[in-house]
Amino acid sequence: MVRMVQCVKLKKEAPGLDYPPYPGEIGVQIYKNISREAWQNWTSIQTRIVNENRLNLADARARKYVKQQMESYLFEDRDVEAQGYVPPSA
Structure with missing residues (x-):
């Protein structure tokens, strides 16, 4: 059976995740609300952020930056995108 959540990002009821996708309290918050x-x-935006900014995720500052972007996107209803990213034209 599919677990439904009231998604705070999409502002609708939708299928939830199967498990917390991130460690700690933030992972539980994502599991319950996203x-x-x-x-x-x-995850698509995150990939672009890492690639376009050439982030090294072994660096704690890079991981902190990505986490801040994730929280802004998922919970603060901000549009987050990699600097300089241009979507492919249709």
């Missing part, structure tokens, strides 16, 4: 669709949207 839909699978919103999380997939975030």
Whole structure:
């Protein structure tokens, strides 16, 4: 059976994640309040942020930056995107 959540990002009820996708309290908050669709949207943005900014995730500052962007995107209803990213034209 699919677990439904009231997604705070998409502002609708949608299928939830199967498990907390991130360690600690923030992972539990994501699990309870973010839909699978919103999380997939975030992971695409996260990949672009890491690639476009050439971040090294072994660096604690880079991980902190990505986490701040994640929280802004998922919980503060901000549009987050990699600096300089241009979406492919249709």
